[in-house]
């Protein structure tokens with residue numbers, strides 16, 4: 390028996406997706422404009438955009454049913470998936486012609502994607518990511534999932550949406566901390582494949598953070614657009630040849646070796662991108678200690694993290710956590726570490742031999758470097 394499953398989905402950059410004159414959302418994922426839409430969103434997005442969402446579908450003559458989930462990583466669990474599935478049952482959705490619409494951040498689109506992948510073994514859906522992390526990462530790939538028993542994304546699937554609509558206008562209402570959170574994933578991509586993107590973040594990072602990618606400053610117009618374009622294009626280029634992750638050495642796993650355990654161990658204190666930032670700082674120092682990255686480049690990376698208001702260390706980064714995180718990553722990557730380490734800025738190589746001592750030394754270096762939100766003079770490892 391041999392079968393193939395071709396995958397094709399549209400990633401569309403659009404403007405003012407909730408303007409009734411914009412066709413993208415009404416037509417997304419369907420051959421002809423469906424008469425009904427099940428729209429899943431979260432409480433915060435509903436508060437900010439619920440009225441415009443309803444008005445959009447009403448103006449288009451589409452009967453829209455809104456399902457609203459609790460916001461936040463703490464609510465990214467199988468219970469949320471069951472809630473969505475129950476709504477599908479209650480609405481009696483048609484199996485192919487009425488693609489579900491998920492409007493929200495990475496948590497929301499991961500939950501909706503998982504619910505759609507399992508409902509009748511696959512219900513088409515459309516993603517409208519409303520956070521920066523959603524627009525450059527969570528929203529444009531094929532992975533869905535929820536956390537389970539303290540483990541990040543332990544239950545999930547590969548189930549791409551039919552279409553993804555990216556509208557930067559949503560970022561205008563995003564709190565600054567969540568912009569920084571998305572910038573962490575953009576920095577990840579810059580570090581593993583795009584030196585120019587790194588330089589853009591180095592030069593314009595604080596302004597992007599302040600202006601929320603709305604390009605308010607005419608002197609540097611176009612920077613926000615170029616950063617988004619490079620981040621999205623780079624991410625898709627990394628995903629396309631390896632969508633099902635047959636190859637477990639993935640450059641885009643950079644920053645995701647220690648961070649899953651860290652993020653879950655302090656939930657909800659660190660956002661996803663913040664945990665990724667701490668992981669990137671750790672592996673940057675390991676690369677430098679191995680002679681793969683110069684001290685000057687290491688310091689540039691650490692400076693960009695701090696300019697983007699991202700952490701480079703956290704009190705939970707203690708030896709036991711680093712050991713447990715490494716062990717779980719080895720299981721996740723099928724028995725080998727396959728840890729991406731940067732070689733300078735913009736290139737990467739994989740290592741299977743990162744030792745506990747190297748990670749501990751890196752954590753200690755970052756903790757003692759100062760400038761982080763902890764008591765002056767407290768030594769690593771702390772209690």
Ligand SMILES: NC(=O)c1ccc[n+]([C@@H]2O[C@H](COP(=O)([O-])OP(=O)(O)OC[C@H]3O[C@@H](n4cnc5c(N)ncnc54)[C@H](O)[C@@H]3O)[C@@H](O)[C@H]2O)c1
Pocket residue numbers: 431432433434437460461462465493494495496497498499519520521522523526527528530531532533534542559560561562563564567570660661
């Ligand atoms: N599937 C993937 O490939 C993939 C990749 C990267 C990250 N992720 C997942 O994404 C999640 C993180 O994503 P996130 O940071 O978007 O989280 P999130 O969905 O929790 O959104 C962050 C917060 O912003 C609010 N929000 C959303 N849009 C808003 C807007 N336009 N204005 C104001 N507030 C808004 C949300 O309600 C939430 O409170 C993690 O669970 C991570 O595992 C998945």
